[in-house]
Amino acid sequence: GKAALQTACQLERGEYLACCLCHWTKAYIQDWKKLPLHQQNHAISHIEDKELVAEIKLHLQSLGKYIDALDIVHYLNDSIVLNCHGFKKLVSIRTAQRWLQKLAYQWKKKKRGQYFDGHECDNVIHYCQNVFLPA
Numbered sequence: 050g051k052a053a054l055q056t057a058c059q060l061e062r063g064e065y066l067a068c069c070l071c072h073w074t075k076a077y078i079q080d081w082k083k084l085p086l087h088q089q090n091h092a093i094s095h096i097e098d099k100e101l102v103a104e105i106k107l108h109l110q111s112l113g114k115y116i117d118a119l120d121i122v123h124y125l126n127d128s129i130v131l132n133c134h135g136f137k138k139l140v141s142i143r144t145a146q147r148w149l150q151k152l153a154y155q156w157k158k159k160k161r162g163q164y165f166d167g168h169e170c171d172n173v174i175h176y177c178q179n180v181f182l183p184a
Contacts, residue, residue, distance in 0.1 A: 050071060053066075053067040053068075053070035053071045053074070054067040056070060057070065095134060095135075095136065096147075096148045096151055096152075098134065100134075101134050102152065104130075105121060105124070105125075105148070105152070106152065108120070108121075108124045109121070109154075116154075118142050118145035118146040118148075118149055119142060119145070121140065121145035121148060121149065122139075122140055122141070122142055122145045125139075125140040125145075126139045126140060
């Protein structure tokens with residue numbers, strides 16, 4: 050009906066989804082204990098490939114402390130890597146961002162200030178306590 054079509058439009062989908070929504074709604078009304086399931090063939094994501102994950106992590110580690118999704122895009126869009134892992138099309142920046150989240154990487158801004166990385170190292174503490182401001 051009209052509500053199903055509006056919902057499909059909100060989801061930027063077509064009339065097929067609207068028909069499915071009508072069918073699912075009618076099935077639910079007839080038997081509210083049994084929810085209808087939509088059968089859809091989902092492709093398995095490349096990020097499920099442990100070998101690919103290991104290669105991506107190794108590549109990101111080689112880049113240093115700060116990485117971003119574009120680093121994955123550049124690495125995976127190399128023709129050798131694409132062919133090796135069976136990619137049919139180039140990897141988008143959004144896909145790379147999702148993969149970083151799935152790999153448990155976190156988005157952080159670089160801290161700025163007087164002390165950055167290393168002010169708690171043993172040699173710095175020794176210098177501060179014994180040379181710069183001896184107690």
